[in-house]
Amino acid sequence: MDQERAAIAAAPKQLLIGGKWGDASGGGTFGVHDPSTGEVLCQVADGTPEDGARALDVAVATQKSWGKVPARQRSEMLRRAFELMHERADELALVMTLEAGKPVGEAKAEIALAADFVRHFAEEAVRIRGNYQESPAGGARIIVTRQPVGPAILIAPWNFPLSMGARKIAPALAAGCTTVVKPAPETPLTMLLLAGIFTEAGIPDGVVNVVPTNSPAEVFEPLITSGKARKLSFTGSTQVGVHLAELAAKRMLKVSMELGGNAPFIVFEDADIENALDGLMMTKMRNGGETCTAANRVYVQRSIMDTFAGKLADRMTGFVQGRGVDEGVDLGPLITEKQRGTVETLVADAVANGAELVMGGARPDRPGYFYQPTVLKDVPKAARITREEIFGPVAPLIPFDSEGEVIAAANDTDYGLVAYIFTENHRRALRVSEAMETGMVGLNQGSVSNVAAPFGGVKMSGLGREGGPEGIDEFLETKFVAVQL
Structure with missing residues (x-):
């Protein structure tokens, strides 16, 4: 506790x-809570519109000089x-675990991923390319260059505060853009x-x-509409993302939106069931299911449903819930009481519509915003859980x-964010992969998740791409220079 x-x-x-x-500027603060206890960890400065405006003015004033810094x-x-992120991994992991609730092991894995994003874009910074060619009609040359788009507003989510932050900030800096981060x-x-x-x-x-x-x-919002x-660049709910995109359109800002998901996870009868279960545990239970890429609808071919459901329940029973800082814990709390209430409502609605509750379906008797690992079987299309993001440990x-x-x-x-397909038939794998919207x-x-993709x-589910060589493109503008000979 002293270390915490x-x-x-x-x-x-x-x-x-x-x-x-x-x-x-107003001296205000807001409390940061430990979701595993509900207690306030500390107070953080509560920025005002004046603070936001000042930050953007600084970013604008710094843009020209930063954009001219050599890529190397x-x-x-x-x-x-x-390098510093790896050196500070223990400190970062402990703080992340305390404010986000995730187990320390998951926090350390996120730090490694976040650092990889920074290294990846360090390498992409020196690979920004243009083009020089002869005009097809002759007598002229076509020069294409890439330039930083300019000051960037970056809005990061709570579920992966380090990796999603790094995935936005690193390409912006690599491209030569200044930033205001929320x-x-x-x-x-x-x-x-x-x-x-x-x-x-x-x-x-x-x-x-x-x-x-x-x-x-x-x-x-005033920063977005200021011109x-x-x-x-925003990661968060679709509802908020649509609203911000509408605001950005008024000033024609270049926009990246990584929004909600409703990922299908498809298991065909010819799949390697143990491998499919491994994959489901990875995508469903990472961060307690509070991810946009989490399997939200698990489609299982009817002939293997009973076998798959039984094996899944056995695996879900093995999770140890608790504070992420405690040894042996591999499932933390949900982020807020509100989010736990949302998960409860979705499960109750599914059961009311005829789904079978195989296991879980309740909050444990302990402090914090915990919810039991839950398996629902034969979920009907009418259930809200088939249409809405769960953001919880419910399959x-x-x-x-x-x-x-x-x-x-x-x-x-x-x-249309992501789909997961499990089959040993390579023809089916390609057919279904190409059919997924x-x-x-x-x-x-x-x-x-792959920094190079x-x-x-x-x-x-959004606009634009983060990561890969495409990630830096989101922070660059293309300029054509026409040269007459």
Whole structure:
């Protein structure tokens, strides 16, 4: 407990604007809670609209100088940040676990992924390419260059505060963009620690500005519509993302939106069941199911449903719930009491509509926002849980009979982030993968996270891509120079 208190005490809790840490202009703060106990860990500066405006003004003033820093120098700064993240892994993991609730092992895995994003974009910084060619009509040359889009507003989520923050900040810096970052009010400490690491790595003052706030609309919407920023990157709910995209359109900001999901997880009767269960555990139970890529609808071919449901229940029974800092714990709490209430409502609705409760379905008798690992079988289409993100440790199993039937069911959603397919038939694997209306497909695996690959969805799951070589493109503009000979 002394180590926990010391870690929280050492973490930054102020705004970072122009390279200086400071209190909110109004002196206000908001509480950061430990979701495993419900207790307040600390108070963090509650940024005001004036603070947000000042941060954006600093980013605008710094943009020209930062954009002219040679790519190699930007790359080396990011590489140093990568090294510092590994050096500070224990500190970062403890703070993340305390404010997000996830087990320490998961927090350390997230730190490794976040650092890999920083290293990846350190390498991409020196690979920004243009083009030079002769005009097809002759007598002229076509020159194409890439330039930083300009000051970027980056809005990060609470569920992966470090990796999602790094996945936005690193490509922006690699491209030569300055930033104003809004961490989630549930998990601001991790982002503030990351900002400190970027500063220590040599990123100049004013390039990374962080404004935590408990009034995000009041503070950040004026920044989006100000005309001073040129880029908006948001990860969060589809409802909020659509609203922010509408605001951004008024000033024609370049936009990246990583929004909600309703991922189908399809298990055919010829699948390796143990491998499918491994994949389901990975995608369903990571971060307690509070991920946009979590399996939301688990389609199991009817002939293997009973076997699959029984084996799944056995695996779910093995999870040890508790505070993420405690040894042996592999399932933490949900992020808030509100989120636990949402999960409870979805499970109750499914049961009321005829789903069989195989196991779980209740909150344990203990402090914090915990919910039991839950398996639902024969979930009907009428249940809300087939249409809404669960964001909890609940696996709804839905039977199907044919390939065509499950493809139609899987695509019957407004969302299109990721799909998972398990089959040993390679022809079927390709057919179904190509038929999925999603931005990503996990084929016989339960994870699609890879720093070298483009992450993102279609339909109401978002716009643009993060990660891969495409990730830096989101922070670059293409300029054509026509040269007459």
